[in-house]
Amino acid sequence: MSRREFLSPEGLRLDGRRPGELRGVTASIGVLPSIDGSAIFELGGTKVLATVQGPREARQKGQISVERATLSVTCHAATFSSVSGERRKQLRQDR
Helix, strand or coil: CCCCCCECCCCCECCCCCCCCCCCEEEEECCCCCCCEEEEEEECCEEEEEEECCCCCCCCHHHCCCCCCCCCCCCCCCCCCCCCCCCCCCCCCCC
């Protein structure tokens, strides 16, 4: 399957970039002072906020280990973040 590029008569992509031109990339760290670690990454019109909290004590006694650690990851997407532009129903268990 081939990848198709849509170019205007002037040779520009739909977002105004030339075929070989990359989207703008920015990154900022320490954006949320109340969190142990935070960063914002931007690529074109996409923006991602990443946060880190911890380390924390184990919740159950059986989880305590000096040789292992547990990493919990939770992902949230804004309800308006679909390609079609339609709002989707936000689910509590959405991962």
